[in-house]
Amino acid sequence: SQTIHQWPATLVQPVGSPLSLECTVEGTSNPNLYWYRQAAGRGLQLLFYSVGIGQISSEVPQNLSASRPQDRQFILSSKKLLLSDSGFYLCAWSSLGGGTEAFFGQGTRLTVV
């Protein structure tokens, strides 16, 4: 069966520090991969999605970047965190193609102080 791992679960980082969140998927090949953010009291905002290795689409201009160095690995990064980067970050995957559901990881609570 397919599983998605996302870590760390919680993170407290000072303003101006770098960020790296990692997500891996097991049990499937060629997944579509996604990074979402849920800010306090807000919905799920799509940040990045990828349909293949090295293929990254950015949905909103911001202080973050994403990379997909391997088929089932998706990394969210920042060189210098801002206070506004605080939020709940979620990685998700779906089968290649459309018309199927996306499955989410357990999320990372990031607090920038």
Add this chain to the structure above:
Amino acid sequence: DQQVKQNSPSLSVQEGRISILNCDYTNSMFDYFLWYKKYPAEGPTFLISISSIKDKNEDGRFTVFLNKSAKHLSLHIVPSQPGDSAVYFCAASATSGTYKYIFGTGTRLKVLA
């Protein structure tokens, strides 16, 4: 531009009664719709989906209705149970295209015992 909207931020329902959660979308390219349930500090869990070729899909206590002409979908939960208390997100995607999922802002459902 909010392409998927959930206009009711919260809903309270008595146990055993019907819960109806609503969702509207604006993009006519969307042809696959999903509902997710989310508890605090956890990733969303997939509940039920519907393709635009259908107007109803049922799974146990959960039924999703789609009105394409009105660009509206709803989730019915019958009977509602206290364990259903959570935030519910609707999402939409276009199966011919980028396969990204656009989420609404969520509705917090509280089922009263």
